[in-house]
Amino acid sequence: MGNDGGVLASTANEDGIAVAREAGFHAILEEHLARLDAPSDLPVVICGMAGSRQGWKECGYLEVPAELDDLWKHVAGVNGLNRPVTILPGISQAPGQSSDVMRGEETKLFGASMEGHGAHTYCIPGQHSKWALMAKSQVQGFRTFMTGEMIDVLSRQTILQHSLEGAAEVEAGDPAFSTGVRDGWLNADKLTSTLFSIRAGDLLEHRSPDENLARLTGLMIGAELAGAEPGSDGVALVASGQLAQLYQSAFATCGIEVRLIDAEIAVQRGLFEVWRALISADNTHARSSRS
Amino acid sequence: MGNDGGVLASTANEDGIAVAREAGFHAILEEHLARLDAPSDLPVVICGMAGSRQGWKECGYLEVPAELDDLWKHVAGVNGLNRPVTILPGISQAPGQSSDVMRGEETKLFGASMEGHGAHTYCIPGQHSKWALMAKSQVQGFRTFMTGEMIDVLSRQTILQHSLEGAAEVEAGDPAFSTGVRDGWLNADKLTSTLFSIRAGDLLEHRSPDENLARLTGLMIGAELAGAEPGSDGVALVASGQLAQLYQSAFATCGIEVRLIDAEIAVQRGLFEVWRALISADNTHARSSRS
Numbered sequence: 001m002g003n004d005g006g007v008l009a010s011t012a013n014e015d016g017i018a019v020a021r022e023a024g025f026h027a028i029l030e031e032h033l034a035r036l037d038a039p040s041d042l043p044v045v046i047c048g049m050a051g052s053r054q055g056w057k058e059c060g061y062l063e064v065p066a067e068l069d070d071l072w073k074h075v076a077g078v079n080g081l082n083r084p085v086t087i088l089p090g091i092s093q094a095p096g097q098s099s100d101v102m103r104g105e106e107t108k109l110f111g112a113s114m115e116g117h118g119a120h121t122y123c124i125p126g127q128h129s130k131w132a133l134m135a136k137s138q139v140q141g142f143r144t145f146m147t148g149e150m151i152d153v154l155s156r157q158t159i160l161q162h163s164l165e166g167a168a169e170v171e172a173g174d175p176a177f178s179t180g181v182r183d184g185w186l187n188a189d190k191l192t193s194t195l196f197s198i199r200a201g202d203l204l205e206h207r208s209p210d211e212n213l214a215r216l217t218g219l220m221i222g223a224e225l226a227g228a229e230p231g232s233d234g235v236a237l238v239a240s241g242q243l244a245q246l247y248q249s250a251f252a253t254c255g256i257e258v259r260l261i262d263a264e265i266a267v268q269r270g271l272f273e274v275w276r277a278l279i280s281a282d283n284t285h286a287r288s289s290r291s
Numbered sequence: 292m293g294n295d296g297g298v299l300a301s302t303a304n305e306d307g308i309a310v311a312r313e314a315g316f317h318a319i320l321e322e323h324l325a326r327l328d329a330p331s332d333l334p335v336v337i338c339g340m341a342g343s344r345q346g347w348k349e350c351g352y353l354e355v356p357a358e359l360d361d362l363w364k365h366v367a368g369v370n371g372l373n374r375p376v377t378i379l380p381g382i383s384q385a386p387g388q389s390s391d392v393m394r395g396e397e398t399k400l401f402g403a404s405m406e407g408h409g410a411h412t413y414c415i416p417g418q419h420s421k422w423a424l425m426a427k428s429q430v431q432g433f434r435t436f437m438t439g440e441m442i443d444v445l446s447r448q449t450i451l452q453h454s455l456e457g458a459a460e461v462e463a464g465d466p467a468f469s470t471g472v473r474d475g476w477l478n479a480d481k482l483t484s485t486l487f488s489i490r491a492g493d494l495l496e497h498r499s500p501d502e503n504l505a506r507l508t509g510l511m512i513g514a515e516l517a518g519a520e521p522g523s524d525g526v527a528l529v530a531s532g533q534l535a536q537l538y539q540s541a542f543a544t545c546g547i548e549v550r551l552i553d554a555e556i557a558v559q560r561g562l563f564e565v566w567r568a569l570i571s572a573d574n575t576h577a578r579s580s581r582s
Contacts, residue, residue, distance in 0.1 A: 159440065
């Protein structure tokens with residue numbers, strides 16, 4: 001990114017924390033940066049699982065209510081490298097039943113809150129979807145739904161797999177998806193039963209794998225929307241690509257007003273704002289040291 | 292079984308339909324019977340997946356409302372064997388959202404209904420728990436919950452596995468189980484979120500694997516009880532062993548009156564009654580042929 005926060009070059013892959021642990025976090029970082037011809041002293045700011053206990057350098061959690069403007073005060077630095085590497089903390093909610101954690105999404109929330117225009121409820125869909133209640137840049141509370149991960153294991157590891165083999169990617173406009181969303185939304189308290197209706201529908205009515213995967217995906221997203229209990233003032237959806245389309249369609253099916261904020265832009269903006277705050281604090285510190 | 296329906300000898304193992312398909316259904320049957328020194332012409336009555344499309348001989352479904360006294364009229368016979376082998380049909384519910392199927396549980400229901408003493412709601416817990424609304428021996432409707440299978444995949448194939456490694460079998464008296472049941476019962480519409488609280492609780496409060504597995508099991512069973520919406524006139528629980536203890540404890544936690552019917556005895560009784568009806572019809576047929 002340039003000094004104005006604009007993206008100069010980018011690179012990405014699907015490797016998760018398991019791959020990074022195996023190859024070494026530093027090696028993976030330098031491999032990415034080499035692809036961008038990045039200077040060897042270019043500072044790096046990281047959010048997500050690199051800050052977890054199994055990550056590169058553990059950086060704890062800010063407990064809710066958490067002021068995202070203060071994220072920069074709680075970062076961890078990785079020592080002994082040529083370049084400055086800064087890792088952001090996650091956010092936690094404790095204790096008891098509503099125990100919850102996030103890592104990485106707090107940075108998306110920070111970036112998104114700058115263009116949230118007064119939205120109070122944010123939804124960040126994914127393997128573990130996060131729903132946050134925000135007041136300006138403060139996270140007041142949040143809740144995780146295991147939607148994406150459960151769609152994966154249900155479709156690969158349970159009896160439902162026989163009804164889903166060879167299914168193509170789900171389209172947001174598929175009627176089987178919308179029907180699934182509606183059933184999941186209206187019967188969220190019967191989720192593990194409506195899921196079985198996919199198997200029964202296949203046996204009795206010979207539905208196609210595409211239809212069955214669309215229904216499964218719809219049921220899981222519909223149940224998430226019901227469980228999250230979005231308020232009447234609409235939801236800011238922080239998402240990109242196919243996931244953004246599916247969730248926009250699901251929100252429309254459930255009659256919930258939604259405003260899309262691009263997740264890629266949100267996380268870039270969050271990272272940049274943390275970096276700017278760190279630089280500004282350094283300068284202030286330098287000035288006050290001189291005076 | 293003797294002519295009075297009493298059990299003379301029994302054998303069992305955990306092999307499912309995949310093993311039986313591989314080894315051959317006939318071979319598996321004779322292997323079991325050889326262990327019992329059963330006569331080579333002893334008749335055999337079978338319920339469950341042997342009657343499915345992937346089974347030994349397909350035997351369709353009775354559609355609800357299904358009179359279990361009529362199960363014997365819809366059996367399939369396996370031809371070309373020394374002994375008479377009779378396979379029972381399943382029950383189906385169609386079409387649309389509430390599509391559902393059962394195979395094997397209809398026989399348990401049939402046996403259980405003979406000692407149900409007016410119970411209207413039956414619960415048969417398992418990998419796929421079945422809840423049936425009955426009027427005497429007629430199944431009026433039913434619903435499947437994927438409780439057991441989902442506990443398995445959640446504990447082995449998702450992020451929750453890291454919080455469950457090495458956990459011992461869940462005890463019905465474990466407070467973490469009861470708390471899980473209560474949370475699952477009260478927040479059934481947020482199931483995929485309360486499940487994630489197991490991971491967060493582990494990270495933030497370092498709970499033990501035993502405690503986490505008890506909570507997971509409780510959440511799933513509590514959500515099943517809520518989704519099944521049992522009426523105020525109590526439930527007949529058709530179960531045996533550890534599963535019977537867990538569900539009895541869960542019903543007590545949710546303040547639902549429950550009457551236990553042993554699942555082993557119920558299925559034996561159902562199989563025997565079907566056999567008796569077949570013999571009786573044969574005799575009637577023989578008599579009317581003679582007259």
